[in-house]
Amino acid sequence: MTMNMRNMLVWAILLVLLLALFNMLQGPSQSAPSNEINYSQFMNQVESGQVSSVTIQGDTITGQTTGGATFRTTIPADANVTAALRSADVDITAQQPSEGGISPLGILINWFPMLLLIGVWIFFMRQMQGGGRGAMGFGKSKAKLLTEKTGRVTFDDVAGIDEAKEELEEIVEFLKDPSKFQRLGGKIPKGALLIGPPGTGKTLTARAVAGEAGVPFFTISGSDFVEMFVGVGASRVRDMFEQAKKNAPCIIFIDEIDAVGRSRGAGLGGGNDEREQTLNQLLVEMDGFEANEGIILIAATNRPDVLDPALLRPGRFDRQVMVPNPDITGREKILKVHMREVPLADDVEPKVIARGTPGFSGADLANLVNEAALLAARRNKRVVSMAEFEDSKDKVMMGPERRTMVMTEKERTLTAYHESGHAIVALNVPAADPVHKATIIPRGRALGMVMQLPEGDKLSMTHQEMTSRLAIMMGGRVAEELKFGKENVTSGAASDIKQATRLARAMVTQWGFSEEIGPVDYGEDQGDVFLGQQLMQSSKISAETSAKIEQEVKALVEGGLKEARRILTEKGDDWVALSEGLLEYETLSGDEIVELLKGNKPHRDTEVPPKTDGGSPPSGAVPVIEDDEDEAPSTGNGFEPKPGGA
Template sequence: MAGDMNMRNFLVWAILLLLLLALFNMLQGPTREPAATEVNYSRFLDQVEAGQIRSVTIQGDVITGETANGAAFRTVVPGDASISEALRNSGVEITARPASDGNGGIWGLLLGWFPMLLLIAVWIFFMRQMQGGGRGAMGFGKSKAKLLTEKSGRVTFDDVAGIDEAKEELQEIVEFLKDPSKFQRLGGKIPKGALLIGPPGTGKTLTARAVAGEAGVPFFTISGSDFVEMFVGVGASRVRDMFEQAKKNAPCIIFIDEIDAVGRSRGAGLGGGNDEREQTLNQLLVEMDGFEANEGIILIAATNRPDVLDPALLRPGRFDRQVVVPNPDVTGREKILKVHMRNVPLAADVDPKVVARGTPGFSGADLANLVNEAALMAARRNKRVVSMADFEEAKDKVMMGPERRSMVMSEEEKRLTAYHEAGHAIVALNVPGSDPVHKATIIPRGRALGMVMQLPEGDKYSMSYKQMTSRLAVLMGGRVAEEIKFGEDNVTSGAAGDIKMATRLARAMVTQWGYSKDVGLVDYGNDQGEVFLGQQLVQSSSVSADTAARIEAEVKRLIQAGHEEAHRILTDKNDDWEAIAQGLLEYETLSGEEINNLIKGVKPVRDTYVPPKAGSDEPPAGAVPEVAEDDDEIGAPGGLSPKPGPA
C-alpha cells in the first residue's frame, strides 16, 4: 500500500513537471525566422538575370531564398522547369527539398495542442481527487489509520507480562467486544476510551497490540503526529475519515499512539495556540462524545505526558479509563525476562529471578535490550548458549556503559581514580541507611574513568531524611578522598558530576520536600520543570532575594554536612580505605563481597578479572540502581548518581 502511494505521488509530480515545461515552451514560442517578402515570379526572374539572388530553397512549387543584400523573399513557380538552369547560370546556391505530404501538418497540430491537452488531463485528475467529499487533493484529508491484520506474529496477553493490573482493565474491554450482552443485561455500557499512561518503554504499544490480538475485531492504529499537517483543516478531516472507516467496521478498536502530539491543552501556548492542532482536537472530542453517537467504537490511546493533555479529553464519556502502565517490580521483571528469554538458548546456570533482582528500575524495553545484549555477547564468543556470566556483563554494560579497556591511563591517573572510588565505597559502607555496594571499578566505562555501583535491598518508592543525608556523604566521598590523599592543591575536576548530583539532591530537599526548618514547608520547585501543567500555564514562582539567599544557604549547609561526614569516615577508616584502593589498583574491579573481604584482610582468589557468578553478590531485591554517571569532564574519575527522591 505504501509503495502504491509513493508511485502515485511520483506520477503526480512528474505530470506537474511536464506541464510546467510545456507551458514554458508555449510562452517562449518557436524561434522566429526573418519575415519573407512575397515577390511575383516575373520580378524573381529579373532578379535572377541581374545576379541579385544569393541562395534559394526549392520545395515543390514554392521557392524561398535570400537576395544579395540579405533580404528574405518567397515566390511560387508556375511549373517552369527551366528555372533551375537559369539559377545555375546566375551562380545561385540551390537547395532542394521534397514537397510536403500533408502529415507534417497533423503532427504540428498535435504538438501545438499538446500543452492544452496536458492541462485538461491534469485538471480532470485533480477534479477526480476532489470528489471524495472535501478530503483535499491527493488524499490529504484521508485518514492514515492502518487496519492491523497480523496473520503471523500475533501478540496476545500471554506475550505481555509485568503489568497485571493494566491487563485486567483491558481484558474487560476485550470481553465486552466478544460478548456485549454479558454486561448490557445489567445496564452496563461499553467504555468509549482507555488511556494508557506510563513512562517510555513500559509496554503501552505492546499492550494495545495484545488487545488487538485478543479481541478478534478490526483494529485501526495511527500515531498522533499523523493528524497534524501544514494545511489548516486537514487534521480534522482525517479524524472524520478515521471514524467513518471505523463505523463501517464496528465493533472495532482505534489505537492512537502518542496522543499528546494532538491532544495538548488548548490555549496554553505562549502567544496563542496552534489553530490546526486545536481544530483536530476539537473534531476528536466531537467524534468521541458529540451529538452523534459512535456505538461500538473503542478508542485506546497511549502517552507518557498525561499532564499536558486537555481536560476535556480526560473526562468520563471520552476516556472513561486511565490505565497506568508503570515500571515493573521485581516479580514483574522476572515475568518479562521469561517472555524475552523464550527464543534464547539458555545455559543451566541462568536464573531469571536473580537477573530480575539485579536489574532494579528497568522497564520492559530495558529488559528486552538486556536479553539481546547478553545474546550478542555470547554470539561474539562463539557460544551455543547464553550463560549467567553473559547476563552479568550485559547488565554492567547497560547500567554503566561499555568498558574502554583500550584506553591507556597513566599510573598517576589510575592511582587517583582508585582512591577516589575507594572513598565513595568506604563512605557507602559506613553511613546509616545506605544501600550495599554492588561493585567498584576503575576500568573506564562511557565517559567516566571509574565508578561505584550500589543496589538497594528492596523496592523503594521514597527516601527518608537519613537516607538522603547519607547519600550526600557518599557523593562527597570521592572529593574528600582526593583532598586527604593528594592535598587540596592537587584536587582534580573528577568530582564535578558528584557535586552536581549532590546539589540537585540538596536543592530538592530544601525547595520541594520541606527538609529545612529555616525555609519551611513551602514548595519553591514549581518553576524547575514543566512549562505546562494541565490547562494552567505555570509562571516562574516569584522568590524574593531574601528567600533565595536562605535557600542557597540551606543547600550549602546540607552539602557541607555531607562533606564533613565523609571526611570523618575516611579519617576513622583510613586503613579500610587504603585496602580498597590498593585492591582496585591490583584487580581493577571488585565485587561487593570482595570489598568486604579486603577490609577483613582476605584478598580475592583470582589473577584476572572474572564477572561475578550468579547470586554471588546479588542483593535479595532491588529498586533503583545507584551507578556512576558520566562526569562533566572527560578523563575525570567517576562518581555516584543519586536515586530519585519521594515525589
C-alpha cells in the same frame, strides 16, 4: 511485483515509447522523396518524351520518367495537360483529391509528442499522489489498519503489568460479546488512556487488546493529525472515524496523544490554530451528538499532565490505566517472554537477573536480552550463559568498558582512591544501599564508578537515607583531598557535587527537611512550559527566602562533606586497603570488597583478565552510581537517585 521491479518496468515502457516516437518522426525523411519540379520543366519533359507515367490528384501530379526517376509538380488551375499527355503517349492515372486535408494518421503523428508528454505527466502525478491519497487527499486519515493476520499479539506476550491487563480485559469481553453488558444497561468505556514512562509497553498492550478481541485495529500517531494547513487535522479525524464505523466493532489506537491533546488556550497564537481545531474535532467524535457505537479509543502518553481536561472527563477517556515500570516479579516475567527465542545455558536464572536490574522498563529488559545474545555471538558461543547477561547488564547500566584508554599511573591511583572513598563511606553511613560493584575501568564517560543496589523495591527515601547519600556523594572529593592534598584536588567530583546539590535543594524546597524554611514548597513547577510562567513562578520567592534556601542547601552539602571526612579519617586503613585492591584487580564485587576488608584476597584465575561481572547481584529498585568523570558532567546513565514518592 516489488516496487523496484515496477519502477524498472515503467522506465522501460517510457524508453520504448520515446524510441517509437523518434522512429515515427524520422520515418518520412528517410523515405525516397520525389523530386519537386516546376510546371515548365514538366511540360518540356512531356514534349521530349521523357515521361512514362503520371498520377493526377487534384492540382498535384506525381510521375516517373523513362529513366526511372520520380518527380512531383503542381499544375495551374486553368491548365489542360491531359491532351499533351495523351499526345505524348503517357500512362495517366487519376485519383480523387482528399477531402479532409490531413489524414487521421497525420493528425496522430503530429499530436503524438504532446499526447505522450501529457500521459507521462499524469502518470507521475498519480505516483506522487499515491502516498498522500491524491492531490486533494490532505484530509484523508493516515491510520493504518492492522488485522493481525500475521504477528498477532495477545496478553501472553505482555508481562509485568497485571493490573493494567485486568483493566483492559473488560474491553476485550465487550468486543467479544457486547450483549453481555448491554442487556443490563451497562455501557462500555469509550476510551482508555495508557499512562506510563517510555518503554513500559503501552503500545504492545494496546495491540494485545486487539489481538485478544480479534477485531480490526487502527493505529496512528498524534503527530499525524497536525499539518501546516488549518483544518487538515480535523478532516483526518473525521475520516478516521468514518473508516472505523465501516469496520466496527474495532479499536483506534493513538500513540503519543499529547502531540495533539495539549490543553487549549495555552498557545501563543490564540485558540484558532491547527492543533486546537484537531483536538476539538476529536472531542466531538468521541462524545458528541452522533454516537460511535462499537468504536473504542485507546491512547498512550507519558505526559498526562499536559492533556486537556475535556479529554479526561467521563464519556471520553473514561479510564486512565497506569503502565508503570515493573517490579521484581514483573521483570522476571518480562525476561521470560523475551528469552523465548534465545537459546539459554543451564546457569541462566531470570529471577537473579531481575533482582539485578532494578528500575528497568520492558524495553530496557528486551535490550538487555538482545545485548546478551549479541555478546554470546561475538564470543562464538551456541547458547547465552549467565556471564553474558551479567556483562550486558553492566554495559547497559554503566556503559561499555574502555580498556584501550591510556591512563597514567597517577590517574589510576587517583581514580582508585576516589572510588574507594565512595565505597568506604557507603559501607559506614547509617542508612545506605549495599555496594554492588566498584571499578576503575573506564566506562562510558566515567573513569571509574561505584554501583549500589537496594535490597528491595523502594518507593521513597527517609531523611537519614538522604543525608547518608550526601555523605557518599562527597566521599570521592574528600578522598582526593586526604590523599593528595587540597591543592591537588581534581574536577572528577563535578558530577557528585551536581547530584548532591540537586538532592539537597529538593530536600529544602520540596520535601520540607529544613527547620529554617519549613514545610513549604518552593520548587519550580516543571509543568509550566512557557518562559513567562516560569519567571512568574520564580518571582514568587523573595530575595530573603532565596538566600535562606541557598544557606540551607549549602549546610546540607557541607554536612555530608564533614561526615565523609570523619568516616575516611576513622576508617583510613580500610580505605587504603580497598584502594590498593582496586589498583590490583581493577574491578571488585560487593562480596569481594567485604572479604578484602577482612584481609582475604579475592580468588581470581591469574590466566584470565579481571572481569566485571562480580557475583550474583542483590535485589533492588533504583541503582545508584557514583562516578569519576573524565569529561563534562552529565546525567547520562539515567540511574541517579530519585528520592520521594513514585
